[in-house]
Amino acid sequence: MKQGIKYTGTPSWEELESAPGRPSQQRLEKGPVAFIECVQEIPCNPCEKACPFQAITVASPITNLPRLNEEKCTGCGICIASCPGLAIFKIDLNYSPTTALVEFPYEYYPLPEEGEVVPCANRWGKFVAQGKVLKIKNPRTYDGTSTIAVEIPKAFYLDVRTICRKEDY
Ligand code: SF4
Numbered sequence: 001m002k003q004g005i006k007y008t009g010t011p012s013w014e015e016l017e018s019a020p021g022r023p024s025q026q027r028l029e030k031g032p033v034a035f036i037e038c039v040q041e042i043p044c045n046p047c048e049k050a051c052p053f054q055a056i057t058v059a060s061p062i063t064n065l066p067r068l069n070e071e072k073c074t075g076c077g078i079c080i081a082s083c084p085g086l087a088i089f090k091i092d093l094n095y096s097p098t099t100a101l102v103e104f105p106y107e108y109y110p111l112p113e114e115g116e117v118v119p120c121a122n123r124w125g126k127f128v129a130q131g132k133v134l135k136i137k138n139p140r141t142y143d144g145t146s147t148i149a150v151e152i153p154k155a156f157y158l159d160v161r162t163i164c165r166k167e168d169y
């Protein structure tokens with residue numbers, strides 16, 4: 001089967017590895033940081049405008065892939081809800097000695113509860129591991145997109161990108 005976003009709607013590992021929005025392993029080890037999984041050259045740049053620290057650059061032409069300046073990124077997570085493609089995540093790899101935090105956009109209802117343990121899923125919506133919902137954000141400025149932060153076993157930080165729909169568990 002052909003891999004990649006053009007064929008599956010989901011980026012392949014090769015596409016993710018070469019995305020200029022992906023932080024280095026060294027930066028991931030340092031603390032919370034944006035993880036931009038934008039791999040299609042489409043005319044789009046809300047992420048660039050959303051970042052208060054100028055850590056994301058699209059520039060010109062507008063079809064450039066967003067580039068993350070990982071040293072400028074504070075891991076605030078503000079850019080997550082700005083992306084119409086739901087392609088921006090936040091990773092805190094060393095949230096605890098055994099767990100990582102993954103924050104992602106979520107546009108389904110009902111939302112889970114903070115503190116709830118929920119099944120977490122990969123980019124294809126397949127179950128990966130149980131995770132604990134730490135924080136749900138849905139301010140007016142997010143324009144209807146919520147963000148959910150889950151604590152998961154550290155080994156799955158590259159896989160978990162959402163939670164299973166509540167009606168499925
Ligand atoms: S997490 Fe915050 S600082 Fe980092 S790119 Fe997103 S908006 Fe900018």
Ligand code: SF4
Binds near residue numbers: 047065084
């Ligand atoms: S807002 Fe999302 S889809 Fe648009 S350029 Fe930024 S990361 Fe890519």
